[in-house]
Amino acid sequence: MGEEAVRPVVGARISVRGLDKAFGTLKAVDDVSIDIAPxxxxxxxGPSGSGKSTVLMMLAGFEVPTAGQILIDGQDCTRLLPQKRxxxxxxxxxxLFPHLSVFDNVAFPLKMRGIGRVERRRQAxxxxxxxxxxxxxxRMPAQLSGGQRQRVALARAIxxxxxxxxxxxxxSALDKNLREEMQLEIKRLHSDLGITVVFVTHDQGEALTMADRIAILRGGRIQQISPARELYERPANLFAAGFIGEMNMIPVVWDGAKLALxxxxxxxxxxSSFVGAPGQGPATLAIRPERLSVTAPEAPGALSARLEEVVYAGAGTLVIARLDDGTEIRARVASAALPSLSxxxxxxxxxxxxAMLVYGERAAA
Incomplete structure (x- = not known):
């Protein structure tokens, strides 16, 4: 059927080595190296300005690296024209071309490759x-919804x-419900076709939902490359910890035996809580809100805090409290397990x- 007609034999293997890109005095990408399996x-x-789209444009051939190398299936494509990749x-x-039908939009790349009209329509x-x-x-593009236009763009790309x-x-231009639907559609498409995909996003939930691995960038440099679960459960540094999901950041001092607030x-x-060497001195205790439970203030091992807000959200409730040193701390607990609070x-x-993560540095205020 249609899926067989567009199924690649295997996805491409990508190797990026020491990639740099400077725009004048601004270094947008700084020594990025990534291996992507077929x-x-x-x-x-990453956030805006982190260099993620610039990396993608260099993979596509629309930007030429200042330094470094891009290999696609072992071929050096660093300076290869986009249409030859x-x-x-x-x-x-x-x-999409607004004056062309959906068929003609999808078939356009085939026309540019000299494929005959009948075969173009079959493949489209x-x-x-x-x-x-x-x-x-x-149909014409103007007759389609946003999600349908995005599907046409996908069809044209494959x-x-x-x-x-x-x-x-x-x-990013779609509303929330349609965006979530398209996330699953792209994930299905990837699974069906076996194609290698590199996907740029600033939306952490989107990355966690769709990707096999996630590379977090900041200031043009890679902070961490890991599978989604590893990235969420053990961020490599405080930036990754704060960027992926919610995280309580509590200033502490490690004395070699315990954390003092x-x-x-x-x-x-x-x-296993320590990320990096557990050097003594100022540190940050990082805890996901869903790993906290609410108990009596005098309970052994519990952090004592003053309750500021309780936000009911059906099955789950957000509890916002403040430690005596002024640090805000949030817990997400099952509503049924939460005692009556004032x-x-x-x-x-x-x-x-x-469930504690300890970093040997202090989070920015």
């Missing part, structure tokens, strides 16, 4: 079937059977030792 889905994640590309704003129909738009070929698909924030409480982490009362917040 058929892998890699997300490039056989790469599919999907942009944020679809870039197969690609539209893969993205579940069979029967839409004669119709000529590229082994690498690059996507630059393709879902400014208000006098102490906590004893497990040996604003201003003292509570205890308990965390299992294995």
């Amino acid at each position: 058929g892998e889905f890699l997300a490039l994640l 056989n790469i599919g590309m999907v942009f944020q704003h679809y870039s 129909a197969a690609a539209l079937e893969v993205v579940r738009l069979q029967g839409y070929g004669d 119709v000529y059977k590229p082994r690498l698909l690059l996507m630059d924030e393709p879902l 400014g208000q006098g409480d102490t906590m004893v982490p497990s040996a 604003k201003g009362e003292r509570i205890g917040l308990l965390c299992p030792p294995e």
Whole structure:
């Protein structure tokens, strides 16, 4: 069927070595090295200005690196023209031709490759079937919803059977429900086709949902490359810890045996809690809100705090409290397990030792 018509044999293997890109005195990408396995889905994640889109544009050939090397299936493509790389590309704003039908939009790359009209229509129909738009070929882009236009852009990107698909924030223009639907569609497409995907996003939830691995960038440099679960459960540094999901950042002092808080409480982490060398002195205790439970303020090992807010959200409730040193701390607990609480009362917040992460630096205020 249609999926067989566009299935690549195997996704491309990508190797990026020491990639730099400078725009005048601004270094947008700084010594980036990544190996991407055939058929892998890699997300490039980071805030605006982190260099993620610049890396993607260099992979596509639209930007030439200042230094470094890009290998696609072992071939040096560092300065190869974009049209000679056989790469599919999907942009944020679809870039469909408004005067062409859906069929003609999808078939356009094939026309540029000199493929005959009958074969173009056959392959375009197969690609539209893969993205579940069979029967839409004669419509114009203006007659489609945002999600349908994005599917047409996907079909156009895969119709000529590229082994690498690059996507630059393709879902950012969609509303929340449609965005979530398209996340699953792209994930399904990736699974069906076996194509290698590099996906740029600033949305952490999107990256966690879709990617096999995530590379976090900041200031043009890679902070961590890990599978989603590892990235969430053991961020490599405080930036990664604060960027992925919610995280309580509590200033502490490590004396070699216990963590001391400014208000006098102490906590004893497990040996595996330390990220990097557990040097004595100022440190940061990082705890995910969902790993905290609410208990009595005098409970052994609990952090004593004053309750500021309780936000009910159905099955879960957000508890916002403040430690005596002024640090805000948040807990997300099951509503059914939460005792009756009054604003201003003292509570205890308990965390299992294995859920604590200790970094030998202080988080920025």
